[in-house]
Amino acid sequence: xxxxxxxxxxxxxxxxxxxxxxxxxxxxxxxxxxxxxxxxxxxxxxxxxxxxxxxxxxxxxxxxxxxxxxxxxxxxxxxxxxxxxxxxxxxxxxxxxxxxxxxxxxxxxxx
Amino acid sequence: xxxxxxxxxxxxxxxxxxxxxxxxxxxxxxxxxxxxxxxxxxxxxxxxxxxxxxxxxxxxxxxxxxxxxxxxxxxxxxxxxxxxxxxxxxxxxxxxxxxxxxxxxxxxxxxxxx
Numbered sequence: 600x601x602x603x604x605x606x607x608x609x610x611x612x613x614x615x616x617x618x619x620x621x622x623x624x625x626x627x628x629x630x631x632x633x634x635x636x637x638x639x640x641x642x643x644x645x646x647x648x649x650x651x652x653x654x655x656x657x658x659x660x661x662x663x664x665x666x667x668x669x670x671x672x673x674x675x676x677x678x679x680x681x682x683x684x685x686x687x688x689x690x691x692x693x694x695x696x697x698x699x700x701x702x703x704x705x706x707x708x709x710x
Numbered sequence: 711x712x713x714x715x716x717x718x719x720x721x722x723x724x725x726x727x728x729x730x731x732x733x734x735x736x737x738x739x740x741x742x743x744x745x746x747x748x749x750x751x752x753x754x755x756x757x758x759x760x761x762x763x764x765x766x767x768x769x770x771x772x773x774x775x776x777x778x779x780x781x782x783x784x785x786x787x788x789x790x791x792x793x794x795x796x797x798x799x800x801x802x803x804x805x806x807x808x809x810x811x812x813x814x815x816x817x818x819x820x821x822x823x824x
Contacts, residue, residue, distance in 0.1 A: 608750065631809035642714075643753075643800065643815040650810045685752055691809040695766055698743065700752035 601626055603688050605701035612676050613709050620671040620704045622660075622686035632669040633687040634660055635700075643685070646671075656680070676708045711736050714816035716801050722822045723791045731786040731819050733801030741804045742784035743768075743813065744776060746797040753800060759784055791823045 602625040612618050624630055634646040647655045649662045649669060660671045669686060686701040717732045735742065740761045745753040745768075755768030759778040773795060775787045784803075788795060801816040 603752075605752075633812075635813075642817045643802075643813075645812045648810065648812070689809040696755075696758055696760065696768075698755050698758070698768070700745075700754070702750050702752045 601688060601690060601697050601699045603686050603699045603701040605684075605686055605704050607704050608702070609705045609707065611707045611709065614678055615675050617672070617674050618676040618680070618706060618708075620684050620686075620706065622669045622671065622701055624667050624669065624686075624688050624699075626667070626688065626690065628690075630662070630669075631689045631691075632660075632662060633689070634658070634669075634671050635685045635687055637683040637685070639682070646684070676706075678708045678710060681706055681708045713737065714801055714803055714814050716799075716816035716819050718819060719817065720820045720822075722824065723788075724824050725792060727791050728787065728789050729791065729821075730788075731799055731801075731821075732783070733785065733816055734783045735801075735803040735814070736782065737803060737805075737814065738781070739803035739805050739814070740781070741806065742778065743802040743804075744774075744784070744786045745800045745802065746770065746795075747800060747818070748797050756786065756799075788821075791821075793823045795821065796823045797821060 604623045632649040636646045637643045690697040714735045743758040744756040757776040762781045799819045802813040804811040
């Protein structure tokens with residue numbers, strides 16, 4: 600079965616410090632991976648997709664197939680980055696969809 | 711465009727009561743999804759509808775039923791609510807159901823079962 604693991608439930612960092620959110624997945628094929636973010640009192644929204652290879656709000660995520668990881672990084676955290684972050688894996692097949700979220704990591708950026 | 715809307719925003723039920731959570735999207739998306747969000751467990755897929763006229767079970771379908779009423783609407787029904795179904799429920803949609811497509815989420819329905 601597919602699994603997405605986010606080992607840290609809470610990350611607390613100071614403003615301006617680097618932040619890295621870990622995500623590991625279990626899938627032997629080519630994964631479709633995403634990071635979603637949920638700010639306080641807002642709905643979940645896409646942060647970035649691995650297929651786009653883009654940087655959003657200073658965040659980047661690199662797919663490492665050897666380590667089956669898709670860690671999210673930002674070199675200088677800002678207070679507005681405080682939110683809940685979810686790693687997500689999508690597998691769409693004719694036999695059925697497997698859509699799997701990690702357990703989430705709450706990021707708290709202190710002033 | 712309103713995007714994905716959900717009603718109600720909050721509901722309290724007694725054990726054994728039934729209710730239907732409504733979801734609608736105005737983005738002409740083909741695929742729609744229902745998730746539940748529980749602390750420490752992320753979001754888990756309950757049911758999904760890859761296209762109008764089809765529905766399939768997700769990871770945690772027990773105790774729920776769904777109806778894809780038309781392309782816009784996808785409802786989730788609890789026939790006999792249990793305290794274990796206390797959760798926040800999110801509806802989502804995506805364009806075509808291919809893996810690389812982004813999901814768009816509704817604001818959530820907070821359900822408390824006493």
